[in-house]
Amino acid sequence: MRAERSNLGDCRLGILLLVAPALAMVLALFVYPLGMSLVSAFTAKDGKPTLENFAKAFALYGLDIVFTLVIVTVSTVLIGLLTAAIGGYLVLGAHPVAVAVLKSLYRWPLFIPFIVAAQCMRTFLAKNGIMNNTLAALGLVDVGSLSGLLDWRGIIVTFVWKETPFVALLVSGAMAALDRATIEAAANLGAGGLRILVEIILPQVAGVMLVGLVLAFVTMLSVLSVPIMISGGSPTMITVDMAFRVNSYSDYGVANALGFVSYAMAGLAAWVYLRRSVAHGSPL
Amino acid sequence: MQRTAVLFAALAALALSLPATAQKAVTLNVVTAGDQNMVDYLKDYLGPMFEKEHPGVTVKAVGTGPGDAGSQKIYEKLEAEKANPAWDIDVAVIHQKAAGEMVGKGLLARYSAEIPTGKLVTSEAAKNALGSDVGGYVMPMFNSQTAIAYNTAMVSDPPATYDALEKWVRVNPKKFGYNGIKGGMSGVSFVVGWIYAHSPDTDRLIKGPYDPDTKKSWVPILAELAAFNKNVVLTPGNAGTLDMLNRGEIAMGPVWVDMFYTWQSDGKIPPGVKLKLIGPGMPGQPMYYVVPTKAANAKLAEDFIALATSPKVQADGIVKRFNWYPGIDTAAVKPQLDEASWSKLFVDVTPEDLATKGKPFPLAPYFNDILESYERKVQ
Numbered sequence: 001m002r003a004e005r006s007n008l009g010d011c012r013l014g015i016l017l018l019v020a021p022a023l024a025m026v027l028a029l030f031v032y033p034l035g036m037s038l039v040s041a042f043t044a045k046d047g048k049p050t051l052e053n054f055a056k057a058f059a060l061y062g063l064d065i066v067f068t069l070v071i072v073t074v075s076t077v078l079i080g081l082l083t084a085a086i087g088g089y090l091v092l093g094a095h096p097v098a099v100a101v102l103k104s105l106y107r108w109p110l111f112i113p114f115i116v117a118a119q120c121m122r123t124f125l126a127k128n129g130i131m132n133n134t135l136a137a138l139g140l141v142d143v144g145s146l147s148g149l150l151d152w153r154g155i156i157v158t159f160v161w162k163e164t165p166f167v168a169l170l171v172s173g174a175m176a177a178l179d180r181a182t183i184e185a186a187a188n189l190g191a192g193g194l195r196i197l198v199e200i201i202l203p204q205v206a207g208v209m210l211v212g213l214v215l216a217f218v219t220m221l222s223v224l225s226v227p228i229m230i231s232g233g234s235p236t237m238i239t240v241d242m243a244f245r246v247n248s249y250s251d252y253g254v255a256n257a258l259g260f261v262s263y264a265m266a267g268l269a270a271w272v273y274l275r276r277s278v279a280h281g282s283p284l
Numbered sequence: 285m286q287r288t289a290v291l292f293a294a295l296a297a298l299a300l301s302l303p304a305t306a307q308k309a310v311t312l313n314v315v316t317a318g319d320q321n322m323v324d325y326l327k328d329y330l331g332p333m334f335e336k337e338h339p340g341v342t343v344k345a346v347g348t349g350p351g352d353a354g355s356q357k358i359y360e361k362l363e364a365e366k367a368n369p370a371w372d373i374d375v376a377v378i379h380q381k382a383a384g385e386m387v388g389k390g391l392l393a394r395y396s397a398e399i400p401t402g403k404l405v406t407s408e409a410a411k412n413a414l415g416s417d418v419g420g421y422v423m424p425m426f427n428s429q430t431a432i433a434y435n436t437a438m439v440s441d442p443p444a445t446y447d448a449l450e451k452w453v454r455v456n457p458k459k460f461g462y463n464g465i466k467g468g469m470s471g472v473s474f475v476v477g478w479i480y481a482h483s484p485d486t487d488r489l490i491k492g493p494y495d496p497d498t499k500k501s502w503v504p505i506l507a508e509l510a511a512f513n514k515n516v517v518l519t520p521g522n523a524g525t526l527d528m529l530n531r532g533e534i535a536m537g538p539v540w541v542d543m544f545y546t547w548q549s550d551g552k553i554p555p556g557v558k559l560k561l562i563g564p565g566m567p568g569q570p571m572y573y574v575v576p577t578k579a580a581n582a583k584l585a586e587d588f589i590a591l592a593t594s595p596k597v598q599a600d601g602i603v604k605r606f607n608w609y610p611g612i613d614t615a616a617v618k619p620q621l622d623e624a625s626w627s628k629l630f631v632d633v634t635p636e637d638l639a640t641k642g643k644p645f646p647l648a649p650y651f652n653d654i655l656e657s658y659e660r661k662v663q
Contacts, residue, residue: 060659122520128531148533150520232463232471233518234663244466247353248655250385 034263041256053257060241060254065261067235068221071152072265075159076217082164083209087172088197091183110165114158118229121158125149125230154230155237159220167212174208175201207276214273218266238262311342312584315361316377317354318571319522321546321606323347326377329601334588341584350522351469355382362391362576371578374585377425380409381648383572384416393575394420399586401593404612408644409570415492415647422572423593424611426602429541429568429642430473431561431633433526435554438535445563446481449536450508453515461517461525461534465658468522469569472655474538476645477566478509479654486564489646499653506661513662529557538566541633545607559632565641570611595620603629609638 044050058065086106093099109117124130127148136143149157178201186196202209227237238258245255314331316322323345331343348354355378365371378386386392396402396410397420409427411419432449434442438459443449453460463471480486482505488498517534519525525537526544530553539559547553573589575582591597598610599620607629610617614635618626645651 060656122524122527126527126531127533150524228467229520229524231518232467232520232524234464234466236466240466243353247351247356248465249652250356 037256037259040252041260043253045253053253054260056254057257057261061238061258063235064238064241065258067152068237068239068262069265071155071159071237072217072220075156075163075220076213078156078160079164079167079216080209080213082160083168083171083212084197084202086164086168087175087205088193088201090172091175091178091201092193092196106168107165109162110169112162114162114223115225115229117158117162118226121154121161121230122150125154125157151231151233155227158226158230159223162226163216163220167209167216170212171205171209174205178204210276211273214269217269221262221266309340309342310581310584311344312374312581312588313372314343314345314375314377314588315348315358315373316345317348317350317352317358317379317382318377319350319543320347321543322377322571325601325606329605330588330592330597333597334591337591338584338587343588352379352381355379358382359386359391362386363389366391369578370580371576372580373576374579374581375588376574376576377571378574379571380413380569380645381651383413383418383422383574384648386574387413387416387418387421391577392421393577393579393582395575395582395586395589396420396423399423399590399593401590401612404593404595404616406613407570412644413572414645414651415494415649418572422574423589424570425573425592426542426598426606426608426611427568427570428608429561429633429638430470430477430538430566431541431544431559432536432566433529433539433544433553433557433559434536435529435532436556436558437554438532442536442558442560443562444560446478449562450512452536453512456535457515458517459535460515461519461528461537463519463521463525464663465655467520467524470522470525470538470540470543471519473567473645475509475658476651476654477538477562477643479505479646480567480643481564482508486643489650490644492647494647494649496649496653498650499657502654502657503661506657509658510662526553529553541568541609542607545629549607561633561637561641563641565643567643567645568609569645599625 041053042049042051044052086102090099090103093102112120122129125148126132127146127150128143129148132141132143132146132148135141135146148154182200182204183196186200191199222239223237224239224243228240228243238261242255242258242262245251245258312334314326316326326343326345331345334343335341348357358373358376358378359382362371362373362376383392396405401423405423407424407427410422410424411417413422432442443452449460462474465472465475479502480489483489483502485498488495517528519528519534519537522540522543525534525539526547528534529537529539530547541559544553544557544559548555548557573592575585575589579585592601593612595612595616598612598617602608602610603617603621604625609629646654
């Protein structure tokens with residue numbers, strides 16, 4: 001009996017030792033800075049507690065906060081649609097060459113950093129950029145009548161281009177793992193491709209897709225390079241405002257207040273993610 | 285077993301030999317704010333030159349990024365290692381705003397009187413950085429200036445003042461572009477110039493004293509700027525303005541003179557694009573060489589700056605190769621240069637233009653007020 005208890009004790013100690021390095025990393029590199037940033041958001045320059053930083057953040061950047069939420073939400077929805085289309089074609093596509101080409105192509109943006117994607121989009125989406133000039137050379141449009149997309153639209157295009165492969169990778173994997181019998185049964189009963197995708201496949205992979213979209217949402221929320229390099233106008237995303245508060249005014253208080261708003265948005269997404277993980281007991 | 289012993293012996297030998305070699309070779313850490321051209325200048329031009337004169341010394345140049353953000357990083361690093369006995373930055377290159385703050389915090393050494401080129405610097409910018417007294421703590425590396433670039437194929441008679449520009453933009457909507465205040469200093473400079481042009485007491489903004497109520501008088505001025513903005517293109521960054529000029533999407537926009545000439549000599553800006561410094565004036569600023577108070581190699585750092593601010597290097601490196609205006613007195617630099625190289629720099633923006641229309645940035649608190657008022661009233 002005693003020996004058992006001591007074994008149990010050893011075992012617990014072992015587990016603690018195993019967890020310790022990871023826990024220490026999380027505490028030092030995530031929890032500590034997060035705590036510091038929260039404290040700074042509620043502290044005035046003279047060190048007293050205050051809500052001033054939040055008042056200023058909402059007064060100056062209220063529109064940017066809404067803009068950020070809209071941009072990231074719209075991008076997430078578009079990513080969802082594209083992901084369903086890509087995954088659906090990979091599973092249902094009748095043309096093997098087209099499926100193979102799509103399979104090899106769609107992942108590429110995954111390996112390109114945001115800053116490089118943004119730099120490419122700058123020349124691609126500009127008024128006299130590659131896209132408009134190509135369309136004009138094909139005789140489809142007149143460049144003079146076009147405007148560039150280097151504004152909120154450019155941010156969405158870049159986000160969707162960059163994050164779709166990540167979600168599509170998860171979703172197409174889940175789709176490939178489905179029992180094909182259900183798909184074939186539906187096809188035998190005369191269901192078209194779109195109907196099979198919407199009514200048979202998507203409901204079965206909805207959980208994985210939701211998780212992928214939540215991760216994409218949180219990633220896009222934190223990107224600074226894309227809005228700063230694509231769009232010069234305002235409103236802009238709050239990451240740009242945070243950088244501006246720090247760099248131009250050395251004002252960490254308001255920057256951290258904006259950070260707090262950003263955590264709140266990410267926290268909402270994390271709540272969806274956690275609820276799903278707990279409900280299904282899966283790490284995804 | 286034997287193999288392990290050999291391995292250990294080799295490792296031990298390596299460990300013992302490392303400090304010995306480290307003592308012989310000195311690494312001079314030069315950290316610079318600013319665009320990539322600053323790092324290129326230190327790494328490809330000045331560093332090798334200094335290493336040649338000082339055998340055994342390696343110059344390590346690191347960039348911290350463009351604009352005040354880059355200087356802020358240097359400031360924060362020194363502030364963080366304040367308690368250490370020796371700091372790992374020997375020479376830093378920073379902007380005016382950070383220089384004032386860092387002198388105030390005691391992070392910089394007073395060195396310019398110690399070096400032979402110290403007496404070649406008599407400009408106001410070497411003594412006063414946005415209202416802070418930095419005399420003795422800084423040596424200007426170069427001066428730079430913003431001006432309006434215009435495409436001669438689209439604009440034959442460019443506006444000469446802010447008022448004329450305002451009228452031109454009304455007639456030619458979406459043909460003028462600038463990068464707001466969050467995408468780099470050329471846009472900030474344009475906005476500051478706008479306030480200078482419309483403010484009744486520009487001198488006070490530059491020389492002080494500071495009055496927090498002054499910003500209230502800018503409300504109508506900024507309302508006009510908001511109206512002006514409706515007819516302009518907001519570009520993504522300093523480089524964004526130049527890109528749009530290059531692609532013919534805009535006909536005019538504010539740029540840094542040095543960046544403009546470098547892009548033009550690289551073939552990234554058509555030769556038909558020229559510069560005009562519009563009245564009553566636009567700001568420019570120097571960047572400073574500084575030595576941190578507890579720099580590990582302070583003496584070498586001073587030697588490095590003495591070389592960097594010598595008339596020969598200022599002529600060949602700063603003016604000829606990188607298109608900046610010299611940091612030390614022009615009278616000392618001019619004899620080192622052939623007439624063609626000298627005049628190339630002053631074709632579009634003449635020395636008289638610079639003297640009358642090249643303005644410093646305002647006092648730091650006014651500067652912040654201008655930016656924040658823009659955020660409140662214009663965006």
